[in-house]
Amino acid sequence: MARFPDHWMSELLSKSDIAAIASEYTLLKPKGKRLWGCCPFHSEKTPSFSVTPDSQMYYCFGCHAGGGVVQFVMEMEKLSYIDAIKYLAQRVGMELPEEVDDDKLRKERAVKERLYAACKAAAMFYHEKLMSPEGKTAQQYLAKRGIDGAIATKFGLGYAPPGWDNLLKHLTAQGFSKKELISAGLAVQGQKEGGCYDAYRDRVIFPIINTYKRVLGFGARTMGEDTPKYLNTGDTPIFNKRNNLYAINLQKGEHNADLIMVEGYMDVISLYKAGVKNAVASLGTALTQQQARLIKRFVPRVYISYDGDSAGQNATLRGLDILAKEGLEVRVIVIPNGMDPDDYARKFGGEEYLSLKDKAMTLNAFKLDSLMNGLDLNTADGREEYAKKACALLSELQPVEQERYIPTVSRRTGLSAETIQRQCGVTPRVEGNIIGNNRNTKQKSREISQGPNKAEISLLSCMINSSDALLYAMDKMAEYGIEFSSEGLDEFAAELLAVNAVGEKPNIPVMLSALPAEAAEAIGAALSADEQMIDPAATAEDCINAMARAQLDRKITELAAQMEQDGSSEVRSEYMRLVRARASLK
Numbered sequence: 001m002a003r004f005p006d007h008w009m010s011e012l013l014s015k016s017d018i019a020a021i022a023s024e025y026t027l028l029k030p031k032g033k034r035l036w037g038c039c040p041f042h043s044e045k046t047p048s049f050s051v052t053p054d055s056q057m058y059y060c061f062g063c064h065a066g067g068g069v070v071q072f073v074m075e076m077e078k079l080s081y082i083d084a085i086k087y088l089a090q091r092v093g094m095e096l097p098e099e100v101d102d103d104k105l106r107k108e109r110a111v112k113e114r115l116y117a118a119c120k121a122a123a124m125f126y127h128e129k130l131m132s133p134e135g136k137t138a139q140q141y142l143a144k145r146g147i148d149g150a151i152a153t154k155f156g157l158g159y160a161p162p163g164w165d166n167l168l169k170h171l172t173a174q175g176f177s178k179k180e181l182i183s184a185g186l187a188v189q190g191q192k193e194g195g196c197y198d199a200y201r202d203r204v205i206f207p208i209i210n211t212y213k214r215v216l217g218f219g220a221r222t223m224g225e226d227t228p229k230y231l232n233t234g235d236t237p238i239f240n241k242r243n244n245l246y247a248i249n250l251q252k253g254e255h256n257a258d259l260i261m262v263e264g265y266m267d268v269i270s271l272y273k274a275g276v277k278n279a280v281a282s283l284g285t286a287l288t289q290q291q292a293r294l295i296k297r298f299v300p301r302v303y304i305s306y307d308g309d310s311a312g313q314n315a316t317l318r319g320l321d322i323l324a325k326e327g328l329e330v331r332v333i334v335i336p337n338g339m340d341p342d343d344y345a346r347k348f349g350g351e352e353y354l355s356l357k358d359k360a361m362t363l364n365a366f367k368l369d370s371l372m373n374g375l376d377l378n379t380a381d382g383r384e385e386y387a388k389k390a391c392a393l394l395s396e397l398q399p400v401e402q403e404r405y406i407p408t409v410s411r412r413t414g415l416s417a418e419t420i421q422r423q424c425g426v427t428p429r430v431e432g433n434i435i436g437n438n439r440n441t442k443q444k445s446r447e448i449s450q451g452p453n454k455a456e457i458s459l460l461s462c463m464i465n466s467s468d469a470l471l472y473a474m475d476k477m478a479e480y481g482i483e484f485s486s487e488g489l490d491e492f493a494a495e496l497l498a499v500n501a502v503g504e505k506p507n508i509p510v511m512l513s514a515l516p517a518e519a520a521e522a523i524g525a526a527l528s529a530d531e532q533m534i535d536p537a538a539t540a541e542d543c544i545n546a547m548a549r550a551q552l553d554r555k556i557t558e559l560a561a562q563m564e565q566d567g568s569s570e571v572r573s574e575y576m577r578l579v580r581a582r583a584s585l586k
């Protein structure tokens with residue numbers, strides 16, 4: 001995200017009053033601390049749109065649009081972030097700044113530089129341990145998966161020895177503070193005042209490195225039965241998994257025609273070993289727009305090569321839509337017998353794996369297949385249901401593309417091509433249809449994720465108001481693996497943390513101005529919360545627990561559904577573990 005100098009943004013925002021600007025679009029009347037009017041973003045008769053002049057935020061209690069003045073202009077005038085800033089600058093007669101040079105930015109950079117240095121030193125430490133006699137079990141573990149010393153070095157793999165303070169001692173001796181190590185995700189705050197311990201113990205380490213060859217964070221895999229199988233660095237001031245891809249650092253300067261997107265670190269490494277050197281992995285999240293843009297910087301086409309069972313899931317399909325929407329050509333590799341790329345490449349070799357690319361499906365063909373999931377095409381009801389869904393998808397396509405898929409749908413449903421054509425022409429676009437192309441992304445994504453929930457909004461409010469609550473929340477979220485519901489909120493929280501680390505007060509309007517709409521809305525809601533915050537840390541704890549409960553409930557439901565198809569003891573024991581964890585949370 002482009003950034004303007006904070007002092008310049010502050011001046012711009014101080015001159016751009018949200019109340020004055022919003023008044024150009026709707027009639028606002030004061031009531032209490034706010035101004036109220038009919039929402040300019042949705043049609044209504046009674047006012048649910050509010051502007052809070054104190055915090056310079058707007059929020060609609062009807063459609064949940066919200067944010068600061070920049071978001072308002074972006075949304076209202078349909079402008080990009082940069083153009084919205086230009087629009088505001090022009091409005092108040094300010095010149096655009098030439099150079100970004102700002103004290104706070106410098107300080108933040110200095111903090112980040114320290115964290116980069118700490119992560120680099122940690123990566124070297126882990127790698128040396130792997131290569132030393134101490135790393136013998138880890139070497140054997142990797143050797144069993146076909147990974148030799150040369151590959152381990154190429155990927156900078158490492159080993160975190162057992163024990164609570166190996167890395168801590170090593171890095172504090174090099175002058176890093178405990179606070180820095182905690183901030184970088186390398187150490188974890190202990191219960192006791194000032195106490196902390198190594199984040200990764202007795203695990204194989206996969207450093208996550210960006211395109212500038214900087215180590216941002218780590219994935220750590222257990223070699224035994226410990227759970228979780230993978231521990232990953234949570235969001236830190238230098239690392240946000242939504243903005244990064246594993247092994248993208250190896251793609252710089254390679255000029256490949258395409259990238260292969262896989263799910264796991266081991267998939268990337270096994271493929272590399274087999275001679276397929278253009279694989280990257282998403283870092284355990286559904287694909288994001290930032291990742292799509294990152295890929296687009298390198299290649300015009302991306303092959304998706306996920307495990308059979310995860311490829312057809314809605315979350316995956318949404319991710320693929322995000323790639324397509326950024327203008328990438330998306331193809332889906334289907335691996336026979338539901339094998340994952342790691343197994344397949346090790347068993348049959350790289351050549352054989354690459355031959356699957358020739359049979360890869362277009363995104364639309366893949367979606368048409370996925371729509372059959374859960375339907376019985378041997379019944380008339382099933383066929384009819386499929387025809388409707390397939391036609392809803394086809395109706396979003398250009399006529400020339402429709403032509404291509406109509407025979408397939410006709411064959412599957414037994415309906416004539418003509419009927420299907422008619423159905424494609426008349427089917428109204430289904431709102432919130434996640435399979436369809438994203439014409440209406442904003443509205444859809446809001447429906448799918450249901451937006452930020454109450455706990456999340458109160459938590460944000462706590463984090464903004466209290467640095468104790470902020471530190472506590474970031475810690476616990478990393479520990480429980482909880483994330484915010486929308487992309488920019490993690491960024492916002494990391495930024496709060498960075499500002500807090502240098503002992504400053506966050507400039508919320510400035511921070512907010514650079515965030516995507518969804519995140520700005522949630523923060524708008526957080527700042528609009530009227531409740532008196534008596535004990536932010538305690539409230540934060542309640543919110544985190546509520547979020548952890550909701551997350552566990554979601555996972556438990558998913559696993560319960562999975563158990564119906566897959567009764568393996570692995571799934572069952574994971575299920576029991578989650579149920580126990582849920583019970584302990586009350």
Ligand SMILES: [Zn+2]
Pocket residue numbers: 039040041042049060061062063064065
């Ligand atoms: Zn509204």
